[in-house]
Amino acid sequence: MQQRVSWNSKLGLILAAAGNAVGLGNILRFPSKAALYGGGAFMVPYFVALVLMGLPLMIIEWVIGRYAGRHGHGSMTGILGLFFNHASWARVLGSIGVAIPLLICMYYIYIESWTLGFAFLSLFGKMPTPVINSDAHEAVKPYVNFFKEYTKPSIMAYFFLVLTLLINWFILQKGIRRGIEITAKIGMPAIIVFGVFLGIICISANNWKGFEGLKFIYNLNFSGITNPVVWVEAAGQIFFTLSLGMGAIAVYASYVNPKEDVIKAGIWTALINEFVEVVIGASIAIPAAFAMFSSVVIPELAQEGTFRLGFMTMPAVFMSFPLGWLISFIWFMLLFLAALTSSLALIQPLIALFEDEMKWGHTKSVSVSMIFVIIGAHFSAFIPNFIDELDFWAGCFMLLLFGLLEIIIFIWIFGMNNFYKELTQNTKIILPKAFFYVVAVVSPFFIFSILYFWVVKDFKNIVFTEEPTKIVARLFILLFLVFLSIIAVKSRKIIMRDIRYTK
Ligand code: MET
DSSP states (O other): OOOOOOOSOHHHHHHHHHHHHOSHIIIIIHHHHHHHTTTHHHHHHHHHHIIIIIHHHHHHHHHHHHHHHHTTOOSHHHHHHHHTTTOHHHHHHHHHHHHHHHHHHHHHHHHHHHHHHHHHHHHTTOSOOOOOOSSHHHHHHHHHHHHHHHTTTOHHHHHHHHHHHHHHHHHHHHHIIIIIIHHHHHHHHHHHHHHHHHHHHHHHHHHHTTHHHHHHHHOOOGGGTTOHHHHHHHHHHHHHHTTOSSSHHHHHHTTSOTTOOHHHHHHHHHHHHHIIIIIIIHHHHHHHHHHHSOGGGHHHHHHTOHHIIIIIIHHHHHHTSTTHHHHHHHHHHHHHHHHHHHHHHHHHHHHHIIIIISOOOHHHHHHHHHHHHHHHHHHHHHSTTHHHHHHHIIIIIIHHHHHHHHHIIIIIITOHHHHHHHHTTTOSOOOOHHHHHHHHHHHHHHHHHHHHHHHHHHHHHHHOOOOHHHHHHHHHHHHHHHHHHHHHHHHHHHHHHHHHHHO
């Protein structure tokens, strides 16, 4: 078998994986969810979900990724095939794990392009002049209008979308080592430095009034644990932020050296991600809002969504600071770098599918993958509701479903003994087998309850729609799944031929 490309260094591997996980989810989505669901009340289910689902699944994806990489597969199509003797049905099922990251990327990259656009607009003094007003709505108003004009979409928005797509294309074309790894080696330290800097500014703002925001998030209390919605949101956030349940971690893990200590790598990935989420992410947006406005409006601001907080409230706050343009620039650059290192990871599964399963060359695989991203990004930019539909189906529902499937296949069907043997290969960190027995039962139960809760409570409301744009989005998702399924079945012949040949 052909030697598989691998990461250049251990540090590069960890930074790339951390870049994969650290994204808009940490700095934008997390504070909005925390604020919306009561700060400390949200954090209890959040930490429970982290320990019982997030960490184990992170390790499972690393272990499975290394195992599959050794056999020449990186995409979930190939990985699931590997576990069932390359049966077509398993490859088709695995295609869901390639569809999810791509579908997410189609809107994620459009939001990423806003961050780049807003960074440049801040740098060149083109952001609206701040209105100093303790009434949050008055202060934010100019930025709301500005955002609405920008995302119509304007020519400027389109320009930055094209630029963002080209940047992603360029880096992916350079490959795993010279593209993704180098970007992470520059991007991750920059994210930490920018993040810590902004965190200090926000917490100390207005005579340390920002500190109240941090206290609000860390005022841990159990008032949320009886509310299923809080559990759903907390678990969803864990999946989203750690990039789990969609094969994005496994694909990076498939490029490790077969001797790599994947438990260590998995723990590091989760640790860095959580640092950027619960330390840096918690120290910027909410403290800034607390420092500037009365605390009663915070949940109200969060209610209006992640975009409102990131693209309207935050620039309104930052622009009112001395050297506001610079702080606003740093804020959007932080978001851009975090998003960039994640969007690369969201596209790589499709590239791996073409390279490993279809045996296409790198340039062709990257180009065809990028064409899909470009089409999807245009849909996101021009079709109303497209972003929300993709975010719900791919970014919430399918993630949980696929996470459940991963545990069932990789632990239950592969077998605990096989899994544990693979897990304990080349590692210094010994995780007790009992832990995985608990995980094998508790995590699926956890995910299953969340899905069940949805189906029983809300499914009707979610599924039935007559809104044409929503129907277009759903058809798009379906067509993409069909396309990937066809690839999965067609490429099976190539894989089988290869196996016969090597025998
Ligand atoms: N984990 C990255 C983030 O937090 C990518 C998310 S894709 C579900 O933004």
